[in-house]
Amino acid sequence: MSGQVFVQVRCDAEPDGPQAPPCMTPAALPDVTTLRALRTQLRSNGWHHMRSGRDICPLCWAGGHR
Numbered sequence: 001m002s003g004q005v006f007v008q009v010r011c012d013a014e015p016d017g018p019q020a021p022p023c024m025t026p027a028a029l030p031d032v033t034t035l036r037a038l039r040t041q042l043r044s045n046g047w048h049h050m051r052s053g054r055d056i057c058p059l060c061w062a063g064g065h066r
């Protein structure tokens, strides 16, 4: 038992449309223990957190899926 807190976000974009499963690409960083801190760091990796609460991975963002 490590007791380590693990947080991650998943991409909520639907690159293939609402009928298909969402992207769901996960993102997590070592030693990041809060969602707020994780999203702050992911932003510099190309991730976006929408006002609607959706998280968008760099690939989907570049593809216009938001």
Ligand SMILES: [Zn+2]
Binding pocket: 011, 012, 013, 023, 024, 025, 056, 057, 058, 059, 060, 061
């Ligand atoms: Zn994605």
